[in-house]
């Protein structure tokens with residue numbers, strides 16, 4: 109997969125709005141890519157175009173090596189959850 113997303117990649121996700129990316133923490137156009145539930149609290153995960161593309165690539169690679177068999181959204185949640193545990 110390429111380093112930069114193809115032009116049509118933007119349209120694979122909907123609901124782009126101004127917000128903060130959970131991954132790079134930059135404020136830009138983000139889209140909701142999943143939901144992380146901790147106890148009874150659900151948090152929407154939003155990522156920028158570059159990070160959404162990176163997550164798709166990581167997901168693609170993980171699938172290729174059978175590390176992950178779920179959807180890209182489930183992968184993003186697992187990724188965010190792991191990141192949260194590392195930060196704790």
Ligand SMILES: [Zn+2]
Nearest residue numbers: 129132156159
């Ligand atoms: Zn980002």
